[in-house]
Amino acid sequence: MIVNKRDKIIEVTFLLSLKNGFDRVSIKQIQEETELSAGSIYYYFKDKDDILVAMLNKYLMNNIPVFKEVVKNSGDSLMDKLKAAFIHITDSFDKNEFQSNSSTMPEFNYEDYFVLLSSIFHQYPEVRPMFYEIQHSLNDFYGELIQEAIEKGEIRDDIDVKTLNIYIQSLIKGHITLLNQSNFSFEEIVEANLNMIGDLIRKENHINYAAGEVGSIKTS
16 A cells, blocks of 8 residues: 555654654654655645644544444444444554554554543643544534434433433543553453443433432433
8 A cells, every 4th residue: 555645744643642742753753754854744744733733633533433433333222332432432443554664663552542632632722622523523423322212212211311421421431541551351341331321221220319319310
């Protein structure tokens, strides 16, 4: 597969950023790994921040439509779709797509990927709108999945969609950190989270709060 120079610059910057953090990647390092001159790099990008935007578009923004499609087509039930969401969020790259084979380049690692995204969010406020756009899109997506399940009579109809949406997304994001920092297996974490969600949304299972409200998530 032949990779054009612009894509090569983006890919190399991304892989170097996984290892070192984007702020510690220099144009000189990008030159060395791509075997391109500084002039060639600046032909495609006005500066390093311009590379950052392109990198986020390719390795973050472009993953969202793929993620949604995989989840939507994973089965008929909400639980099937949520299982796919847990799995795909940590397996959304085709590792074979990376063309850099230099011995100095790091292998793709999901722990490094999410650490990188977090550091970019905090260190580069100018790109935060991209993260906000993704979050708004995911809010709508999960909300639609929940609403569809309610309308199909698949889950309890007294569940507040927004509250359940927050709960599901918190579990999906949280399992990434737990996976990287504990000795629990991926299967154990996903199964435990899905069981908790299943207990919450089953129509026959209403859990009482200590305060006496019926249902662990209840409309006002």
